[in-house]
Amino acid sequence: MLKKFLLNGKRIPVPIPVKTLPDAIAWIEKHLLRPDCSITRIELDGQDLDTQVDQNGRLPAFVLNEQSDLRVQMDSPLEICLQTIDALRNLSSVIGRNMKPVAVQLWEHKGPKLPVEAKSIFEDLQLTLELFDHVLVLVDKRVELSQAFGLQQQIIKGVAALGLARQHADWRGVARVLLNQIETPVVDLAAELTSLEKSVFEIQADRNLERRAQLQGR
Secondary structure, X not given: OOOEEEEOOEEEEOOOOOOEHHHHHHHHHHHOOOXXXXXXXXXXXXXXXXXXXXXXXXOOOOEOOOOOOEEEEEXXXXXXXXXXXXXXXXXXXXXXXXXXXXXXXXXXXXXXXXXXXXXXXXXXXXXXXXXXXXXXXXXXXXXXXXXXXXXXXXXXXXXXXXXXXXXXXXXXXXXXXXXXXXXXXXXXXXXHXXXXXXXXXXXXXXXXXXXXXXXXXX
C-alpha cells in the first residue's frame, strides 16, 4: 500500500489504505485537488504515465507498495497560462536579440544549407506560434487579445515568407524577411505579453474579490 507521495514536489502522507494507482488518484482528486486545479502530470517510479491512459481516460491499475515513488503535479489553468506567457515572452526576447546578427550572417552566407543559428531561429519562431496558440486556449475570455493576436498574424505571414525564401536557398531573401517582416512584431510581442500578463493578474484579482463577496453574503 502507498504510504507517501509527492504533490507538486511536497511529500504528502497517505492515511488510508491505497493499493492501486487509480485508487491513489481518486483519493487525491477527492481530498487534495483544489476546485480551480487539475492534475497535469502523473509519474510512477520514474515513468511518466501521460501516454498510458486508455481511450476511456483510465490509468493502468498498477499495484502500489510502501516503496512506490508516486509524483503528481497539480496546476490551475491560470498558473499554466501565466507560465506559458512567461516562457513565450522570454523566447520572443531571445529571438529579437538574435535577429540582426543572424540576418547579417545570412546576407554573407554562400553555402547550400541554412546556417545553424538561422535554423535555430526558424525553430524558435515555430515554437513561439505554438505557445501563443496554447495561451489563446488558456487565457480568460475577458482579456483583450486583439493587439497580441495581430502581432501573431504578422509573425505567421513572416514565417510563411521565410519558408519560401528558404526553399530557394535565397539567404539574402531570408535576411530581408527577418528584418523587414518578423523583427518588429516579435519585439513588440515581447512587450505586449507583459501587458497581457498584467491583465490576467487583474482579472484573477477581481474574481477573488467576487468569491469573497459571495462567501460573505451567505
